[in-house]
Amino acid sequence: MDAINTKLYRNNYRLTGQRKAVLNVMMENKGRHLSAEEVLWEARKRIPNIGIATVYRTLEKLASLDILYKSMFESNKFRYELSEDDKHHHHHVVCLSCGQISEVSGDLLYELESKLDQQGYRIIDHELKFYGYCPLCNKDS
Protein backbone atom coordinates (compact mmCIF):
# COMPACT_ATOMS: atom_id res chain seq x y z
CA MET A 1 0.00 0.00 0.00
CA ASP A 2 2.80 2.37 0.85
CA ALA A 3 4.48 1.53 -2.40
CA ILE A 4 1.30 2.45 -4.20
CA ASN A 5 0.97 5.73 -2.34
CA THR A 6 4.52 6.59 -3.24
CA LYS A 7 3.85 5.80 -6.87
CA LEU A 8 0.82 8.07 -6.94
CA TYR A 9 2.70 10.83 -5.16
CA ARG A 10 5.61 10.68 -7.55
CA ASN A 11 3.21 11.16 -10.42
CA ASN A 12 1.44 14.15 -8.93
CA TYR A 13 -1.77 12.28 -8.36
CA ARG A 14 -3.78 13.43 -5.38
CA LEU A 15 -4.93 10.78 -2.99
CA THR A 16 -8.63 11.56 -2.86
CA GLY A 17 -11.30 9.61 -0.99
CA GLN A 18 -12.60 8.26 -4.29
CA ARG A 19 -9.21 6.95 -5.32
CA LYS A 20 -8.70 5.37 -1.91
CA ALA A 21 -12.08 3.69 -2.25
CA VAL A 22 -11.26 2.26 -5.67
CA LEU A 23 -7.86 1.11 -4.48
CA ASN A 24 -9.38 -0.58 -1.44
CA VAL A 25 -11.93 -2.35 -3.61
CA MET A 26 -9.16 -3.65 -5.83
CA MET A 27 -7.06 -4.77 -2.90
CA GLU A 28 -9.95 -6.55 -1.21
CA ASN A 29 -10.51 -8.36 -4.49
CA LYS A 30 -6.92 -9.26 -5.16
CA GLY A 31 -6.81 -12.02 -7.74
CA ARG A 32 -10.26 -11.24 -9.13
CA HIS A 33 -10.95 -9.47 -12.40
CA LEU A 34 -13.48 -6.69 -11.99
CA SER A 35 -15.28 -4.60 -14.59
CA ALA A 36 -15.63 -0.84 -14.15
CA GLU A 37 -19.27 -1.29 -13.19
CA GLU A 38 -18.48 -3.90 -10.57
CA VAL A 39 -15.89 -1.57 -9.09
CA LEU A 40 -18.49 1.20 -9.08
CA TRP A 41 -20.96 -0.82 -6.98
CA GLU A 42 -18.32 -1.83 -4.50
CA ALA A 43 -16.93 1.69 -4.26
CA ARG A 44 -20.41 3.08 -3.61
CA LYS A 45 -20.50 1.10 -0.37
CA ARG A 46 -17.84 3.53 0.80
CA ILE A 47 -18.57 6.67 -1.20
CA PRO A 48 -22.24 6.43 -2.16
CA ASN A 49 -22.19 9.25 -4.68
CA ILE A 50 -19.03 8.34 -6.54
CA GLY A 51 -19.61 8.60 -10.29
CA ILE A 52 -18.83 6.11 -13.03
CA ALA A 53 -16.57 8.61 -14.79
CA THR A 54 -14.35 8.85 -11.73
CA VAL A 55 -14.14 5.09 -11.54
CA TYR A 56 -13.06 4.88 -15.17
CA ARG A 57 -10.55 7.69 -14.72
CA THR A 58 -9.12 6.12 -11.59
CA LEU A 59 -8.86 2.65 -13.10
CA GLU A 60 -7.09 4.05 -16.15
CA LYS A 61 -4.66 6.05 -14.03
CA LEU A 62 -3.86 3.07 -11.83
CA ALA A 63 -3.41 0.87 -14.87
CA SER A 64 -1.06 3.38 -16.47
CA LEU A 65 1.07 3.19 -13.33
CA ASP A 66 1.04 -0.62 -13.48
CA ILE A 67 -0.79 -0.75 -10.17
CA LEU A 68 -3.64 -2.45 -11.99
CA TYR A 69 -3.58 -4.74 -14.96
CA LYS A 70 -6.19 -4.28 -17.67
CA SER A 71 -7.41 -7.08 -19.88
CA MET A 72 -10.37 -8.37 -21.79
CA PHE A 73 -11.84 -11.83 -21.66
CA GLU A 74 -15.37 -11.76 -22.99
CA SER A 75 -16.88 -9.37 -25.46
CA ASN A 76 -16.08 -5.68 -25.41
CA LYS A 77 -15.71 -5.11 -21.69
CA PHE A 78 -12.44 -4.44 -19.93
CA ARG A 79 -11.56 -5.95 -16.59
CA TYR A 80 -9.00 -4.83 -14.05
CA GLU A 81 -7.04 -6.72 -11.43
CA LEU A 82 -4.46 -5.70 -8.87
CA SER A 83 -0.95 -6.29 -10.18
CA GLU A 84 1.26 -8.43 -8.02
CA ASP A 85 4.16 -6.12 -7.27
CA ASP A 86 6.36 -6.01 -10.31
CA LYS A 87 5.13 -9.16 -11.91
CA HIS A 88 4.48 -8.16 -15.47
CA HIS A 89 3.44 -11.48 -16.88
CA HIS A 90 -0.16 -12.49 -16.88
CA HIS A 91 -1.18 -16.07 -17.51
CA HIS A 92 -4.85 -16.83 -17.27
CA VAL A 93 -7.03 -19.85 -17.70
CA VAL A 94 -10.53 -19.00 -18.85
CA CYS A 95 -13.11 -21.73 -18.27
CA LEU A 96 -15.36 -22.05 -21.30
CA SER A 97 -18.12 -23.52 -19.16
CA CYS A 98 -18.41 -21.46 -15.98
CA GLY A 99 -16.36 -18.45 -17.04
CA GLN A 100 -14.09 -18.68 -14.03
CA ILE A 101 -10.72 -17.08 -14.57
CA SER A 102 -7.72 -18.39 -12.71
CA GLU A 103 -4.10 -17.43 -12.67
CA VAL A 104 -1.23 -19.63 -13.82
CA SER A 105 2.00 -19.10 -11.99
CA GLY A 106 5.45 -19.55 -13.41
CA ASP A 107 7.13 -17.94 -16.31
CA LEU A 108 7.69 -20.56 -18.95
CA LEU A 109 8.03 -18.27 -21.87
CA TYR A 110 11.57 -17.20 -21.24
CA GLU A 111 12.84 -19.54 -23.89
CA LEU A 112 10.45 -18.22 -26.51
CA GLU A 113 11.25 -14.60 -25.69
CA SER A 114 14.97 -15.11 -26.10
CA LYS A 115 14.34 -16.70 -29.47
CA LEU A 116 12.55 -13.54 -30.55
CA ASP A 117 15.40 -11.45 -29.18
CA GLN A 118 17.72 -13.27 -31.56
CA GLN A 119 15.43 -12.31 -34.42
CA GLY A 120 15.84 -8.63 -33.59
CA TYR A 121 12.76 -8.08 -31.50
CA ARG A 122 12.93 -6.52 -28.06
CA ILE A 123 10.19 -8.08 -25.94
CA ILE A 124 8.92 -6.09 -22.98
CA ASP A 125 5.99 -8.14 -21.77
CA HIS A 126 3.68 -10.93 -22.71
CA GLU A 127 0.19 -12.09 -22.07
CA LEU A 128 -1.05 -15.64 -22.23
CA LYS A 129 -4.56 -16.99 -22.10
CA PHE A 130 -5.65 -20.60 -22.02
CA TYR A 131 -9.18 -21.53 -22.95
CA GLY A 132 -10.64 -24.78 -21.71
CA TYR A 133 -12.44 -26.27 -18.76
CA CYS A 134 -11.55 -25.77 -15.12
CA PRO A 135 -11.17 -28.84 -12.89
CA LEU A 136 -14.74 -28.53 -11.57
CA CYS A 137 -16.44 -28.24 -14.94
CA ASN A 138 -14.15 -30.87 -16.40
CA LYS A 139 -15.30 -33.35 -13.76
CA ASP A 140 -18.97 -32.71 -14.54
CA SER A 141 -18.74 -33.36 -18.26
Next chain:
Amino acid sequence: MDAINTKLYRNNYRLTGQRKAVLNVMMENKGRHLSAEEVLWEARKRIPNIGIATVYRTLEKLASLDILYKSMFESNKFRYELSEDDKHHHHHVVCLSCGQISEVSGDLLYELESKLDQQGYRIIDHELKFYGYCPLCNKDS
Protein backbone atom coordinates in the same frame (compact mmCIF):
# COMPACT_ATOMS: atom_id res chain seq x y z
CA MET B 1 -11.32 -21.72 -50.98
CA ASP B 2 -13.17 -24.90 -51.80
CA ALA B 3 -12.81 -26.05 -48.21
CA ILE B 4 -14.39 -22.80 -47.10
CA ASN B 5 -17.25 -23.16 -49.55
CA THR B 6 -17.91 -26.65 -48.29
CA LYS B 7 -17.91 -25.44 -44.72
CA LEU B 8 -20.44 -22.73 -45.51
CA TYR B 9 -22.60 -25.15 -47.45
CA ARG B 10 -22.63 -27.70 -44.67
CA ASN B 11 -23.89 -25.04 -42.33
CA ASN B 12 -26.68 -23.87 -44.59
CA TYR B 13 -25.06 -20.54 -45.26
CA ARG B 14 -25.83 -19.12 -48.64
CA LEU B 15 -22.90 -17.92 -50.67
CA THR B 16 -24.05 -14.42 -51.47
CA GLY B 17 -22.11 -11.77 -53.33
CA GLN B 18 -21.55 -9.91 -50.08
CA ARG B 19 -20.08 -12.94 -48.36
CA LYS B 20 -17.86 -13.64 -51.33
CA ALA B 21 -16.63 -10.06 -51.18
CA VAL B 22 -15.81 -10.26 -47.47
CA LEU B 23 -14.10 -13.60 -47.94
CA ASN B 24 -12.03 -12.26 -50.81
CA VAL B 25 -10.99 -9.25 -48.75
CA MET B 26 -9.86 -11.52 -45.96
CA MET B 27 -7.99 -13.82 -48.32
CA GLU B 28 -6.26 -10.95 -50.05
CA ASN B 29 -5.16 -9.74 -46.63
CA LYS B 30 -4.02 -13.07 -45.31
CA GLY B 31 -1.83 -12.48 -42.27
CA ARG B 32 -3.21 -9.02 -41.60
CA HIS B 33 -5.63 -8.16 -38.83
CA LEU B 34 -8.54 -6.10 -40.09
CA SER B 35 -11.25 -4.28 -38.20
CA ALA B 36 -14.87 -4.49 -39.34
CA GLU B 37 -14.64 -0.98 -40.72
CA GLU B 38 -11.50 -1.73 -42.70
CA VAL B 39 -13.22 -4.76 -44.16
CA LEU B 40 -16.18 -2.56 -45.05
CA TRP B 41 -14.07 -0.14 -47.08
CA GLU B 42 -12.33 -2.92 -48.94
CA ALA B 43 -15.57 -4.77 -49.59
CA ARG B 44 -17.18 -1.62 -50.99
CA LYS B 45 -14.63 -1.68 -53.80
CA ARG B 46 -16.51 -4.77 -54.97
CA ILE B 47 -20.01 -4.18 -53.69
CA PRO B 48 -20.36 -0.44 -53.26
CA ASN B 49 -23.58 -0.53 -51.30
CA ILE B 50 -22.72 -3.29 -48.87
CA GLY B 51 -23.77 -2.30 -45.34
CA ILE B 52 -21.78 -2.38 -42.14
CA ALA B 53 -24.32 -4.72 -40.51
CA THR B 54 -23.73 -7.30 -43.21
CA VAL B 55 -19.99 -7.04 -42.70
CA TYR B 56 -20.37 -7.62 -38.97
CA ARG B 57 -22.77 -10.53 -39.52
CA THR B 58 -20.48 -12.13 -42.07
CA LEU B 59 -17.35 -11.74 -39.97
CA GLU B 60 -19.12 -13.28 -36.97
CA LYS B 61 -20.41 -16.19 -39.04
CA LEU B 62 -17.00 -16.86 -40.53
CA ALA B 63 -15.38 -16.65 -37.12
CA SER B 64 -17.90 -19.09 -35.65
CA LEU B 65 -16.87 -21.55 -38.36
CA ASP B 66 -13.19 -20.99 -37.53
CA ILE B 67 -12.63 -19.60 -40.99
CA LEU B 68 -11.61 -16.34 -39.36
CA TYR B 69 -9.93 -15.71 -36.05
CA LYS B 70 -11.18 -12.85 -33.90
CA SER B 71 -9.01 -10.99 -31.44
CA MET B 72 -8.42 -7.65 -29.80
CA PHE B 73 -5.16 -5.77 -29.58
CA GLU B 74 -5.76 -2.13 -28.84
CA SER B 75 -8.74 -0.53 -27.25
CA ASN B 76 -12.23 -1.93 -27.65
CA LYS B 77 -12.11 -2.86 -31.30
CA PHE B 78 -12.10 -6.40 -32.61
CA ARG B 79 -9.91 -7.50 -35.46
CA TYR B 80 -10.24 -10.47 -37.75
CA GLU B 81 -7.71 -12.50 -39.65
CA LEU B 82 -7.93 -15.50 -41.94
CA SER B 83 -7.25 -18.70 -40.01
CA GLU B 84 -4.52 -20.89 -41.37
CA ASP B 85 -6.35 -24.13 -41.97
CA ASP B 86 -6.82 -25.87 -38.67
CA LYS B 87 -4.17 -24.05 -36.76
CA HIS B 88 -5.84 -23.04 -33.54
CA HIS B 89 -2.96 -21.41 -31.76
CA HIS B 90 -2.33 -17.74 -32.21
CA HIS B 91 0.93 -16.19 -31.19
CA HIS B 92 1.36 -12.52 -31.94
CA VAL B 93 4.03 -9.93 -31.42
CA VAL B 94 2.63 -6.42 -31.06
CA CYS B 95 5.13 -3.63 -31.65
CA LEU B 96 4.66 -0.91 -29.05
CA SER B 97 6.20 1.64 -31.38
CA CYS B 98 4.74 1.16 -34.85
CA GLY B 99 1.82 -1.08 -33.94
CA GLN B 100 2.82 -3.72 -36.42
CA ILE B 101 1.48 -7.15 -35.54
CA SER B 102 3.42 -10.21 -36.61
CA GLU B 103 2.86 -13.88 -36.18
CA VAL B 104 5.10 -16.22 -34.21
CA SER B 105 5.23 -19.75 -35.48
CA GLY B 106 5.75 -22.84 -33.43
CA ASP B 107 3.81 -24.25 -30.54
CA LEU B 108 6.00 -24.09 -27.49
CA LEU B 109 3.26 -24.23 -24.93
CA TYR B 110 2.70 -27.95 -25.04
CA GLU B 111 4.64 -28.43 -21.85
CA LEU B 112 2.61 -25.86 -19.96
CA GLU B 113 -0.68 -27.26 -21.19
CA SER B 114 0.13 -30.75 -20.04
CA LYS B 115 1.00 -29.38 -16.62
CA LEU B 116 -2.44 -27.84 -16.41
CA ASP B 117 -3.96 -31.13 -17.53
CA GLN B 118 -2.38 -32.76 -14.53
CA GLN B 119 -4.06 -30.19 -12.32
CA GLY B 120 -7.46 -31.22 -13.63
CA TYR B 121 -7.94 -28.61 -16.33
CA ARG B 122 -8.84 -29.52 -19.87
CA ILE B 123 -7.22 -27.01 -22.19
CA ILE B 124 -8.77 -26.52 -25.62
CA ASP B 125 -6.87 -23.60 -27.01
CA HIS B 126 -4.56 -20.81 -26.09
CA GLU B 127 -3.65 -17.35 -27.15
CA LEU B 128 -0.34 -15.64 -26.66
CA LYS B 129 0.67 -12.04 -27.18
CA PHE B 130 4.09 -10.51 -26.88
CA TYR B 131 4.49 -6.79 -26.45
CA GLY B 132 7.74 -5.12 -27.37
CA TYR B 133 9.56 -3.63 -30.31
CA CYS B 134 9.83 -5.12 -33.76
CA PRO B 135 13.29 -5.41 -35.37
CA LEU B 136 12.86 -2.19 -37.33
CA CYS B 137 11.78 0.00 -34.41
CA ASN B 138 14.31 -1.67 -32.14
CA LYS B 139 17.10 -0.61 -34.50
CA ASP B 140 15.94 3.01 -34.51
CA SER B 141 15.91 3.47 -30.76
Next chain:
DNA sequence: TCTGTAGATGATAATAATTATCATTATTGT
Protein backbone atom coordinates in the same frame (compact mmCIF):
# COMPACT_ATOMS: atom_id res chain seq x y z
C1' DT C 1 -36.67 -21.91 -66.39
C1' DC C 2 -40.04 -20.50 -62.98
C1' DT C 3 -41.41 -20.25 -58.27
C1' DG C 4 -41.90 -20.46 -53.21
C1' DT C 5 -39.57 -19.79 -49.18
C1' DA C 6 -36.17 -19.43 -45.83
C1' DG C 7 -32.42 -17.00 -45.18
C1' DA C 8 -29.77 -12.57 -46.22
C1' DT C 9 -29.51 -7.65 -46.86
C1' DG C 10 -29.45 -2.49 -46.02
C1' DA C 11 -30.98 1.21 -43.40
C1' DT C 12 -31.28 2.62 -39.20
C1' DA C 13 -32.63 2.45 -34.31
C1' DA C 14 -30.97 0.64 -30.03
C1' DT C 15 -27.56 -0.75 -26.78
C1' DA C 16 -23.40 -0.86 -24.17
C1' DA C 17 -19.00 0.62 -22.88
C1' DT C 18 -16.11 4.29 -22.67
C1' DT C 19 -14.56 9.14 -23.12
C1' DA C 20 -15.15 14.22 -23.23
C1' DT C 21 -17.01 18.47 -21.37
C1' DC C 22 -17.64 21.72 -17.88
C1' DA C 23 -19.07 23.99 -13.78
C1' DT C 24 -18.16 23.01 -9.05
C1' DT C 25 -15.41 21.08 -5.31
C1' DA C 26 -11.41 19.38 -2.72
C1' DT C 27 -6.40 18.53 -2.03
C1' DT C 28 -1.91 20.03 -1.28
C1' DG C 29 2.16 23.05 -0.96
C1' DT C 30 3.08 27.38 0.96
Next chain:
DNA sequence: ACAATAATGATAATTATTATCATCTACAGA
Protein backbone atom coordinates in the same frame (compact mmCIF):
# COMPACT_ATOMS: atom_id res chain seq x y z
C1' DA D 1 -5.99 29.74 5.77
C1' DC D 2 -5.22 30.49 0.90
C1' DA D 3 -4.29 30.12 -3.84
C1' DA D 4 -3.38 27.15 -7.52
C1' DT D 5 -4.69 23.40 -9.79
C1' DA D 6 -6.12 18.83 -10.14
C1' DA D 7 -10.28 15.88 -9.34
C1' DT D 8 -15.17 15.16 -9.22
C1' DG D 9 -20.12 14.29 -10.64
C1' DA D 10 -23.51 14.84 -13.98
C1' DT D 11 -24.33 14.17 -18.31
C1' DA D 12 -23.58 14.70 -23.30
C1' DA D 13 -20.96 12.63 -26.89
C1' DT D 14 -18.63 9.01 -29.12
C1' DT D 15 -17.62 4.42 -30.70
C1' DA D 16 -18.27 -0.27 -31.60
C1' DT D 17 -21.56 -3.57 -31.98
C1' DT D 18 -26.24 -5.68 -32.13
C1' DA D 19 -31.27 -5.77 -33.04
C1' DT D 20 -35.25 -4.73 -35.88
C1' DC D 21 -37.81 -4.97 -39.90
C1' DA D 22 -39.38 -4.38 -44.54
C1' DT D 23 -37.49 -5.85 -48.76
C1' DC D 24 -34.80 -8.80 -51.60
C1' DT D 25 -32.33 -12.99 -53.34
C1' DA D 26 -30.15 -17.65 -53.51
C1' DC D 27 -31.36 -22.03 -54.14
C1' DA D 28 -34.08 -26.51 -54.04
C1' DG D 29 -37.64 -28.50 -56.31
C1' DA D 30 -41.54 -28.59 -59.90
